[in-house]
Amino acid sequence: MKTILVAVAGNPNVGKTTILNHIAGTDLKVGNWPGVTVEKKEALVEFMGYRIHLVDLPGVYTLDPVAEDERIAVSFLEKQNPDVILNIVETPNLERNLFLTTELLELGRPTVLVLNMWDEAIKQGIEVDTDRMKELLNVEVVKTVGRTGEGVEDILPAVVRVYEEGRVPKVTYSPEIEGVLSQLSGEGSSKRELIAILENTPEKRKPVEEKAGKPLREILDDERYAFVHGLSAEVMKKRSISRKDVTDALDRVVLHPLLGFPVFVGVVYITFKIAFDFSTPFVDWVDSFMVDFLGPSAGLVLKALNFPDWFVRFFSEAVVGGVGFVLTFVPLIGTLYLLITLLEMSGYIPRVAFLMDRFMHRLGLHGRSVIPLIMGFGCNVPAIIATRTMESTRDKILVTMMIPFMSCPARLVVFAFFVSIFFRENPALVITFLYLLGILVAVATAFFLRKAVYRGSLSHFVMELPPYRFPSFKTLITITWVHLKDFLYRAGTLIFGASVFIWLLLNTPPGAGNISESLAGKIGKVLVPVFEPIGIDNWKATTSLIPAFLAREIVISSMGTIYTAEEAGKIGEFNPKEEFLSQMESLGTAVRDAFVSLVTLRIAAFEVEEEEEGLKDLIRKDFTPSSALSFMTFILIYTSCLGTFAVLVREIGRKRAVLFLGYSFVAAWTVSFVVYRVSSLVLQ
């Protein structure tokens, strides 16, 4: 079957993703452009006997290969030689969009113009003569409404038509320029190629520049604008319709220097609340279903099939447990990604960028970085994924490397446990100190990175604010699903592998009765001298840090296992039928809790359950208040979270992620050292 490679190009916010989503549905795939952190969306669909490969290019205004997104778009268009260019245009802003269209037409590839948001244009009294447009440009023109999917069905037939006819688009400039271009060699070259030849041939270029009294670039831009202007005048009619603009009215509040902040706090609060409280009951249920039901059930079956004991344990605890661990992220990432996509597509996130820029640019960051940073307080994993909405790679990397220091509820569990033992008098003070310390380390990290790696001033701020729009529910669901799938494939496999590895460390050699004799215990003992200077001087504490790399809160349960020397994962009486019924019952409770959480005001994710008293007594003997504070500081700063590490690998690459992990360890050690020494003086 023949493949047609289609480049989907257009300005930002013209609805490219929505259109692509209507064409491809869940066949849409996300990934990164090679070597960069810019997101790439693509889809493969079969149509009329062709395999149509659609590649979504970054939203750009020009084909000037300077900014990273533009470089990606240009390099794809020039090097991959797409068979067809699908240019999505925002009809209400037709004239402005046509500048990019003109540059795309210069490439000489068969082109389909999609006049999107046709309904909005009509409301604004804008009419476009599409037949005339087709004739003038020798392209296909399709009218669509991205929100409803109206007209999208005409896109693929148009793609096939221009491809089969090998239609070369027409773009004509002034007779002077056309005359010069026609003298250049290069039979069958596209206009863009001829322009490049002209730019690189001084003897041809100079006379043109001298005659016009300006550089060739400016001459060409003026030619393009003249072409756009002429085309618009020919095909577009605008009746003036006086109507109230909802966007302007909303913006008067949302972007107001004072009123905007309560709105922002409200939006963040609601997002946070829904994302974390709604998903937590499901996270807990998935965890319990896998660990308490599926694991033991698998164990029973394997035992009945006479598999050796070590394999039964390995499969039911490590494999099923590992899969379960990956799945616990799904409700959280799904809910948060849905909300972030809703905020992005409705037009709110670009407004946050405007509103918060005043504060964030002091840190050398863009206003929009504030959202992922705040989300980090709920869970670092989806917060890092949320940096995908950021445009510049520099900002994305800076923010991604700040997020892991935002203290999440998993850390709060550890803090609450230690604080309840050592700082009963002023728990809030200690916990607030730790949260602020995290923010301080994040700011210091950004500062350090800006001085050492990402030098140069903050990038300029040029952005378009789209009007407020209701995104289609189908698009929201598909985009969330596509990202979840990507998480499961890429981060999920790493999380699974590492969690199996940690299980092996804790359970090897197979005969080891308790953790002291296991590989993990041995590593823990070797690590003691490393942690001694920061006040953690016994192997039980250092060993508990190994399983805690899965997730920080595990440090408490692993301390429970190590300190009380009970065997990990003992299987008690297990009745599959009863357990299944009880699991179904708790699923019902989870659904109820999730919805009930939506109507309460408090954020339940920040409430911590009390842990067992017996362990607290043992911990009291092994730690002092200053070593406890040092331990909490270490847990706060060191990226002891497999989920976070896996998404770091996915978002910023393996090398940077490993470097960051090392950095977080060194930073955690150093800050803990200072905290330990200073608090030893104060707290004695």
Add this chain to the structure above:
Amino acid sequence: MDLRSVDLGQEFTVKSLKARDLPLVRKLTAMGLREGKKARVLLKNGRVILLRLDNSRLIIDRDLAGYIEVA
């Protein structure tokens, strides 16, 4: 005078753009901010300015606004 000195709510016409070969200035032009275009300053917030231009709203920072001569 350049765009930085335009007051809130005031309408202006773009007279010329300095450093037209600068990629960012070229981007501004492609976003519709060209000679002869009329626009209005909707809001200012710290270093950023919000403009209304035809059907679109543009945010640009003050440094960049310095490249835009207005009348």
